[in-house]
Amino acid sequence: MYVIIGVDIGTSGTKAIAYTREGAVIANTYVSYNPVDNPPGHHELDPEVLFNAVITSIEKTVQQVIKLAHKIEGISFSTAMHSLIAVDADGQPLTNVITWADARSAAYAEALKQSPAGHDIYRYTGTPVHPMSPLCKIMWLRDHQPQIFAAAHKFIGIKEFIFYRFFGKYLIDHSIAAATGLFDIYKKQWYEPALAAAGIASGRLSEPVPATYVVHGLNKTYAQQLGIDAGTSFVIGASDGCLANLGSNATKPGDLSVTIGTSGAVRMMATQPAWDKQERLFNYILTDELYVSGGAINNGVVLLKWYTEHFLQKQFASGDDLVAFVQQAAQAPAGADGLLFLPYIMGERAPVWDAGAKGVFLGIHAGHTQAHFMRAIIEGINYALYEVAASVEETVGPIQHIYASGGFIKSHLWLQWLTDVFGKEITVINNDDASAVGAALLGLQALDRPGRVSSPVIHSKQNYTPDAALHARYQRYYKVYAGLYIKLKDDFHTLNDIRS
Ligand SMILES: O=C(O)[C@H](O)[C@@H](O)[C@H](O)[C@H](O)CO
Numbered sequence: 001m002y003v004i005i006g007v008d009i010g011t012s013g014t015k016a017i018a019y020t021r022e023g024a025v026i027a028n029t030y031v032s033y034n035p036v037d038n039p040p041g042h043h044e045l046d047p048e049v050l051f052n053a054v055i056t057s058i059e060k061t062v063q064q065v066i067k068l069a070h071k072i073e074g075i076s077f078s079t080a081m082h083s084l085i086a087v088d089a090d091g092q093p094l095t096n097v098i099t100w101a102d103a104r105s106a107a108y109a110e111a112l113k114q115s116p117a118g119h120d121i122y123r124y125t126g127t128p129v130h131p132m133s134p135l136c137k138i139m140w141l142r143d144h145q146p147q148i149f150a151a152a153h154k155f156i157g158i159k160e161f162i163f164y165r166f167f168g169k170y171l172i173d174h175s176i177a178a179a180t181g182l183f184d185i186y187k188k189q190w191y192e193p194a195l196a197a198a199g200i201a202s203g204r205l206s207e208p209v210p211a212t213y214v215v216h217g218l219n220k221t222y223a224q225q226l227g228i229d230a231g232t233s234f235v236i237g238a239s240d241g242c243l244a245n246l247g248s249n250a251t252k253p254g255d256l257s258v259t260i261g262t263s264g265a266v267r268m269m270a271t272q273p274a275w276d277k278q279e280r281l282f283n284y285i286l287t288d289e290l291y292v293s294g295g296a297i298n299n300g301v302v303l304l305k306w307y308t309e310h311f312l313q314k315q316f317a318s319g320d321d322l323v324a325f326v327q328q329a330a331q332a333p334a335g336a337d338g339l340l341f342l343p344y345i346m347g348e349r350a351p352v353w354d355a356g357a358k359g360v361f362l363g364i365h366a367g368h369t370q371a372h373f374m375r376a377i378i379e380g381i382n383y384a385l386y387e388v389a390a391s392v393e394e395t396v397g398p399i400q401h402i403y404a405s406g407g408f409i410k411s412h413l414w415l416q417w418l419t420d421v422f423g424k425e426i427t428v429i430n431n432d433d434a435s436a437v438g439a440a441l442l443g444l445q446a447l448d449r450p451g452r453v454s455s456p457v458i459h460s461k462q463n464y465t466p467d468a469a470l471h472a473r474y475q476r477y478y479k480v481y482a483g484l485y486i487k488l489k490d491d492f493h494t495l496n497d498i499r500s
Pocket residue numbers: 010011079080081082100239240241242259263264265267282295296
């Protein structure tokens with residue numbers, strides 16, 4: 001049987017899956033990594049660690065496929081958005097991979113956001129003006145590391161780095177380009193006013209190609225190492241966010257995908273960008289016909305890791321530790337007996353887009369225990385996504401079905417609590433890594449009929465139904481939650497000033 005390998009290169013690890021045309025995952029490998037040690041507010045990965053993780057995950061998956069006597073018809077890629085690496089003329093990295101979670105360019109984002117150019121940049125590039133975007137990171141490099149800026153032959157992302165090593169070409173798919181803040185999502189070319197703001201010409205960026213673009217001619221050394229033919233088709237693929245919609249079945253108008261991994265997001269597909277006059281939502285590209293609108297939050301499972309390591313003084317790895325965390329939180333009642341958590345410990349993206357926002361526990365009383373704090377954390381993440389979903393509904397259209405994906409789907413309890421907050425049924429299909437499955441599906445389409453996107457084959461389906469009484473209780477708490485940021489915004493910034 002033929003399989004396609006879908007690779008999802010994330011911020012915490014890389015996953016490769018072997019996917020059949022019948023929609024079964026018959027082999028997979030996950031390689032995790034940690035960010036390099038950095039000052040607070042900076043978040044970087046080592047490009048070599050990342051490259052090796054991609055090699056290892058593909059190599060081990062190929063070995064499993066060969067053992068099962070199957071054949072590989074192609075490899076297709078999903079990657080985290082907004083990453084930046086400056087490379088020299090030989091393709092050697094001059095910087096680490098600066099990830100979406102890096103906030104060093106906050107002051108640049110703030111200034112640009114207030115300017116007329118900033119509003120146009122948001123509108124035409126689809127990327128909110130925020131330190132996550134490569135645009136703001138390049139501005140920061142230009143002023144803070146002028147030697148690196150001058151020596152940089154290209155400014156690229158994770159996938160371009162990998163593809164350059166594999167094929168000797170700098171290629172960027174439209175989906176990842178749409179998350180740079182530098183790409184015109186209507187004309188599908190680099191956007192001059194954004195290039196001017198960054199102080200670069202388009203020649204210092206990669207060549208944009210559609211997500212279904214296929215490359216051949218893998219470097220022989222890597223072909224040997226991976227155990228595949230150098231003629232194997234490599235589909236460039238798209239971004240993890242857009243592909244999570246595809247892999248979790250949220251592909252029709254009215255389908256909302258809710259992802260909670262390290263970070264989180266809600267997204268809806270549309271045939272055109274949904275320009276949000278309040279600039280809360282992104283508009284990314286999946287294929288020539290499909291845009292993905294939505295909002296991402298910074299604070300997902302990263303909060304469980306933070307709380308476990310700092311307060312429970314234990315190691316935390318997603319998976320079993322996540323399930324155990326939620327089980328312990330379940331000792332507290334829904335609503336955590338009046339303990340509310342505004343989860344902005346990493347600053348926040350949608351809907352406030354404020355890198356200086358902070359977290360708050362509100363309503364602490366003597367009856368609260370550790371379990372209440374843990375429950376409040378989960379509920380804070382749920383409210384944050386619910387708030388973003390409301391702006392998607394307002395801008396893109398009514399929500400009809402909700403599909404969940406990401407590491408949190410391992411916890412039935414968490415899925416149920418999220419369902420109760422949303423007050424709408426939530427479905428999880430197949431339990432696989434949605435972005436890797438999305439990459440495989442897009443890959444199959446690219447190899448067969450470029451430009452079209454199919455939906456996953458559904459083998460299993462879990463539906464979660466809301467409890468009306470709990471939804472009503474959450475609604476009362478949510479109203480308090482939704483007023484918190486505005487009340488506290490200035491205080492967060494005053495505290496930041498005092499700290500610095
Ligand atoms: O849609 C999404 O999921 C977000 O917009 C992205 O910014 C991700 O958070 C990022 O790619 C990390 O995986």
